Amino acid sequence: MSKHTPSPRSAATGLVGPDLASLAGLLADGTRAAMCLALLDGRAWTATELARHTGVAPSTATGHLHQLVSGGLLAEERQGRHRYVRLAGSDTAEMIESLASHAPLRDTPVRSLTDAHRRRALAHARTCYDHLAGTVAVAITEAMTERSLLTWDYGPALSEAGRVWLRDLGVEDHRPRGSRRAHVRTCLDWTERRPHLAGAVGAALCQHALDDGWVIRRGSSRVVTLTPHGRTLLHDQLGITEETLTSPDTDAF
Known part of the structure; x- marks a missing residue:
């Protein structure tokens, strides 16, 4: 699945454990979480499309996407001068869907x-x-x-x-x-x-x-x-x- 930075070795045991806090931190931000949920459609999106979808400036979206790609949740694709991102794979998608099912539902206003x-x-x-x-x-x-x-x-x-x-x-x-x-x-x-x-x-x-x-x-x-x-x-x-x-x-x- 995602390739996250491993946690430091324990001085007592010499073992490397999964850095769950790092993964949680990637999704703790509302904008990054909204980007991952949008990408559950299976398509590749541009930073501009995701910026528009989440209501942030393109430069802000680019910063969030850099973190998600570096953290292994998203994969980057390039076609000519265009940069696209998609979920890293089916296991990442299923993890995000599973987390969404356990998250409390938040009321959002219906605008139309x-x-x-x-x-x-x-x-x-x-x-x-x-x-x-x-x-x-x-x-x-x-x-x-x-x-x-x-x-x-x-x-x-x-x-x-x-x-x-x-x-x-x-x-x-x-x-x-x-x-x-x-x-x-x-x-x-x-x-x-x-x-x-x-x-x-x-x-x-x-x-x-x-x-x-x-x-x-x-x-x-x-x-x-x-x-x-x-x-x-x-x-x-x-x-x-x-x-x-x-x-x-x-x-x-």
Whole structure:
């Protein structure tokens, strides 16, 4: 995951321990935390875009980004004269999403009807880096569990029936060769406070949902909306109710 500066050696033991305080310090600043949350959409952003998103001056954003890159939470990409940043990897994204799920919810003023619609749409269905999150993702995870496609005997795992189900849908359920990523894991959803599917299987299912037209992205945000095809498929395959699958703000964007 992130490559943080190790803590000094203990004079008594000679051991090097993880510098958790250094990691916490990176996210203790509200602007840096907001940047990391924005980057959960999986895209690469410029410093100017992140400055605009967080409401700070470009020079201030650049300083924060330098700290996040140096601390290993973000990776830098260059294309010609342009500099982009993205989350360092899927494990970093899952860590940030998990921290967000444990953080207290803070009331923020709703500035417009469009803003209210967007918040409800974000809670209903969104991407969390490379997997689905929100009400729909939690419903998928619970339905897979009820149908014994997921087992929880030793943590979340695909059953043989789950492997067959994914294969029949056309979803590859194995990790990319050489990847150390968990095959199946869950994230505690920060809006639902219940787990949704993550790991290599969660990423593969999300990509298939986008490629096969179950969901469509809404603008440049993390919001996705289920299509009629996606609602029908998830209802027929997993028995998820139409009420759960229908966004309250389908026309908000």
